[in-house]
Amino acid sequence: MKASFVQKLACPMDKQDLALKTITTNTDGDIIEGILTCHHCKRYYPIIHGVPILSPDEYREKALEEPVIRRWEGLLPGRLVEGFLLEGQKSDLG
Numbered sequence: 001m002k003a004s005f006v007q008k009l010a011c012p013m014d015k016q017d018l019a020l021k022t023i024t025t026n027t028d029g030d031i032i033e034g035i036l037t038c039h040h041c042k043r044y045y046p047i048i049h050g051v052p053i054l055s056p057d058e059y060r061e062k063a064l065e066e067p068v069i070r071r072w073e074g075l076l077p078g079r080l081v082e083g084f085l086l087e088g089q090k091s092d093l094g
């Protein structure tokens, strides 16, 4: 996923802008792994294998996301809490 593509994305729950935290990129600078966060509702959305997982809560599979998110925990701009939320994220995200 191109970093500039983030500007076209919005939170599926409230349509607010998302902030990007890049975790890994390929040699072209495309994002392979990363996390998108919504400042409005504080939800997080992972980017896995270059694909942003932007689904409303009811279509998300916590069990599938959890191992990936846990691996990134030290890199996240906040603390994971229940319900796909990221708490205490910094305002200088992205």
Ligand SMILES: [Zn+2]
Residues within 6 Å of the ligand: 011, 012, 013, 014, 015, 016, 038, 039, 040, 041, 042, 043
């Ligand atoms: Zn939101």
